[in-house]
Amino acid sequence: MFATRREPTLAYPNQTGWQPSGPPPPVYVSVPPTNGMAIAALILALVFYPIGIVLGHVARGQIKRTGEGGRGLATAALVIGYLQLAVTVGVIGVAAFLVAVGAQ
Numbered sequence: 001m002f003a004t005r006r007e008p009t010l011a012y013p014n015q016t017g018w019q020p021s022g023p024p025p026p027v028y029v030s031v032p033p034t035n036g037m038a039i040a041a042l043i044l045a046l047v048f049y050p051i052g053i054v055l056g057h058v059a060r061g062q063i064k065r066t067g068e069g070g071r072g073l074a075t076a077a078l079v080i081g082y083l084q085l086a087v088t089v090g091v092i093g094v095a096a097f098l099v100a101v102g103a104q
Contacts, residue, residue: 035063038070041077053081
């Protein structure tokens with residue numbers, strides 16, 4: 001009389017139909033752009049450290065505000081700039097001390 005509709009039987013009952021073969025498709029992740037001021041700060045910290053220090057602080061503020069990349073570059077510029085400042089102050093201090101001792 002009435003025909004009953006049957007669902008197709010699967011070859012492997014524990015699976016839910018067609019499964020794609022091979023590795024899963026790649027997941028693409030977007031990386032935020034690097035802050036240009038951080039790059040400039042690192043370059044100038046090696047060439048003329050006072051400007052590198054200033055640009056490093058400005059770059060860190062911009063990175064915090066905008067979420068850009070390059071925080072490590074700005075930090076490296078600050079570390080290099082402040083180390084150069086410390087060495088310069090130390091050399092001037094030793095030179096002043098030697099001049100003062102030699103003047104006596």
